[in-house]
Amino acid sequence: MTKLERIMHVEDDLSIQQVAKIALEAVGGFTVFTCSSGQQALAEYPLITPQLLLLDVMMPGMDGPTTLQKLQQQYDLSKVPAIFMTAKVQDAEIASYKMLGAVAVLVKPFDPMTLSDQIRQIWADFHH
Numbered sequence: 001m002t003k004l005e006r007i008m009h010v011e012d013d014l015s016i017q018q019v020a021k022i023a024l025e026a027v028g029g030f031t032v033f034t035c036s037s038g039q040q041a042l043a044e045y046p047l048i049t050p051q052l053l054l055l056d057v058m059m060p061g062m063d064g065p066t067t068l069q070k071l072q073q074q075y076d077l078s079k080v081p082a083i084f085m086t087a088k089v090q091d092a093e094i095a096s097y098k099m100l101g102a103v104a105v106l107v108k109p110f111d112p113m114t115l116s117d118q119i120r121q122i123w124a125d126f127h128h
Helices: 013-026 038-046 064-074 092-097 117-125
Strands: 006-010 031-035 052-058 082-085 102-105
Touching: 006 013, 006 038, 013 031, 013 117, 031 038, 038 064, 052 064, 052 117, 064 082, 092 102, 102 117
Parallel strands: 006 031, 006 052, 052 082, 082 102
Antiparallel strands: none
16 A cells, blocks of 8 residues: 555635644644645646545635546546545535545544544555
8 A cells, every 4th residue: 555645635724724734744744735725726736646635625616525526527536535524514415525536524623633543544444
């Protein structure tokens, strides 16, 4: 299994961006590329070639699900697991996110101390 190193985090909220970056870089040892919008994610994806996508669901302009669909249309994401992060977690919503191609849904607010372990576990499951 390839070691997970590069994560693209798409999130419009600056404070969440900062907490996630510290949680994933300082605690997890990952390299995190933060995008503030779906448009930025689409533009920077080929430059970053992330191994995993972490997408906020609710964003102004282009939401997380739309961003994922547009990335899927433009790039081969068959080896790039996508994880949605949302404060609203209903079973029906989780099912719809998974139908869009997400491998997991994480709840906000997340625990900065365990976020990296959660993502590492999802990565391991994805590669089995």
